Ligand SMILES: Nc1ncnc2c1ncn2[C@@H]1O[C@H](COP(=O)(O)OP(=O)(O)OP(=O)(O)O)[C@@H](O)[C@H]1O
């Protein structure tokens with residue numbers, strides 16, 4: 001059964017470093033793993049030391065990686081909608097719709113919607129190929145919010161389907177009994193979201209929040225935890241990254257270490273049911289050579 005892990009958190013806390021390290025960690029356990037970057041900045045190439053790209057690429061015998069480009073996905077997504085509509089609408093209406101679709105490519109939400117589709121397609125298409133799929137998300141936090149979408153959208157599509165069914169019934173009464181292409185599309189979308197919900201809600205899918213041991217990131221983490229819990233999408237693990245090592249004697253850092261430990265204690269008290277992982281600040285930036293030090297801490 002495919003295990004899926006999403007890594008989220010604010011900018012620069014260590015999501016890319018830790019998701020890449022986790023991916024390596026699973027390969028060490030003999031698991032065939034796919035590391036997916038959904039961040040347009042695409043730093044997994046830097047951490048892996050290999051140029052990845054929008055096609056799945058082999059990194060080691062057990063590790064593959066892919067970088068999803070939200071813009072490219074949005075273009076493909078809109079093109080698909082255009083193709084679908086081509087077969088349904090009259091040329092006059094289509095001209096107008098095409099104008100709207102061109103605008104939709106840059107509209108807020110389109111990147112997220114197409115990214116969500118791509119995530120679900122990857123999970124579904126490769127569920128037999130990989131043991132583990134690790135998603136490194138962008139710092140905006142939108143990706144984690146996306147995971148709560150299916151619930152809302154299923155209801156919305158159900159409403160649209162009911163309305164369309166009424167129209168189809170009326171048409172049938174007039175003797176127009178052709179299969180309704182709009183109804184077919186609506187049902188396909190609804191079924192995609194049902195599948196998405198099932199995959200995301202599965203016990204094999206988990207969310208991992210990364211934070212640094214400071215007051216502000218703690219507040220952000222609390223907000224993310226609340227949002228995800230309210231949306232019935234619980235978090236499995238909080239990784240506190242870049243903790244200062246306790247053996248520093250400089251008075252400036254001593255005080256900082258005390259403050260950090262206060263934050264760590266608060267996290268442990270607040271979320272005592274969760275796995276809390278502590279990762280120390282290393283004395284070097286992460287690259288493919290230094291990453292193994294983090295892998296050992298996981
Ligand atoms: N434990 C650590 N010790 C030292 N440096 C670290 C540690 N974890 C991460 N870093 C460094 O911190 C920087 C940010 O890490 P990373 O890129 O993994 O964060 P991110 O959360 O993915 O950032 P972004 O939000 O920009 O995607 C990098 O330079 C990385 O090498």
Ligand SMILES: [Mg+2]
Nearest residue numbers: 015016039043
């Ligand atoms: Mg990153």
